[in-house]
Amino acid sequence: DVKVTQSSRYLVKRTGEKVFLECVQDMDHENMFWYRQDPGLGLRLIYFSYDVKMKEKGDIPEGYSVSREKKERFSLILESASTNQTSMYLCASRGSTDTQYFGPGTRLTVL
Amino acid sequence: QKEVEQDPGPLSVPEGAIVSLNCTYSNSAFQYFMWYRQYSRKGPELLMYTYSSGNKEDGRFTAQVDKSSKYISLFIRDSQPSDSATYLCAAGSQGNLIFGKGTKLSVKP
Numbered sequence: 001d002v003k004v005t006q007s008s009r010y011l012v013k014r015t016g017e018k019v020f021l022e023c024v025q026d027m028d029h030e031n032m033f034w035y036r037q038d039p040g041l042g043l044r045l046i047y048f049s050y051d052v053k054m055k056e057k058g059d060i061p062e063g064y065s066v067s068r069e070k071k072e073r074f075s076l077i078l079e080s081a082s083t084n085q086t087s088m089y090l091c092a093s094r095g096s097t098d099t100q101y102f103g104p105g106t107r108l109t110v111l
Numbered sequence: 112q113k114e115v116e117q118d119p120g121p122l123s124v125p126e127g128a129i130v131s132l133n134c135t136y137s138n139s140a141f142q143y144f145m146w147y148r149q150y151s152r153k154g155p156e157l158l159m160y161t162y163s164s165g166n167k168e169d170g171r172f173t174a175q176v177d178k179s180s181k182y183i184s185l186f187i188r189d190s191q192p193s194d195s196a197t198y199l200c201a202a203g204s205q206g207n208l209i210f211g212k213g214t215k216l217s218v219k220p
Binding site: 004031040041042043050090094098099100101102103104105107 | 119142143145147152153154155156157160199203206208210211212213
């Protein structure tokens with residue numbers, strides 16, 4: 001079974017803090033994704049990566065950056081957290097098939 | 112126009128009912144279609160996927176795709192309270208996947 005893990009289930013941060021969200025997959029997948037999910041807006045793609053050190057902007061990259069130093073790990077960085085970044089953050093990975101496998105999610109609250 | 116449209120519900124049915132969840136899509140280039148189930152405060156889990164028009168069955172679940180009308184459906188037979196969740200449809204091509212916003216389903220005992 002594909003396993004995607006995320007570093008925290010719940011996180012509370014203050015406005016202006018730098019926030020790191022970590023995602024690890026154990027299936028040697030090339031492609032990894034970061035989404036945020038908000039009520040009424042569905043899943044929105046923030047960034048994705050198709051290889052180590054490679055990244056592509058998704059639909060809503062503003063205010064975020066990513067890092068992929070190792071194949072199994074994809075990090076999402078909020079350089080200066082703001083209240084409108086309060087959301088559920090979901091990481092996913094995809095291998096040679098077209099299916100994406102999701103982690104359990106991190107519910108981030110920015111106060 | 113959104114590429115994948117899905118009625119958000121909520122949908123409430125009695126236990127044992129047949130549930131029909133539906134999506135439409137606009138991009139005729141989409142080649143693969145998926146359904147995910149998401150329990151409250153959890154990540155989406157892949158339920159079914161298909162690459163062609165027609166039906167695909169897995170236990171109580173049947174995924175149906177009609178490429179001519181760009182319509183995706185998921186049927187749940189003999190629904191159970193444990194089926195209560197949000198169901199996300201998705202469609203894509205060339206490595207991309209576009210999600211619907213999800214339909215919240217509640218199955219009442």
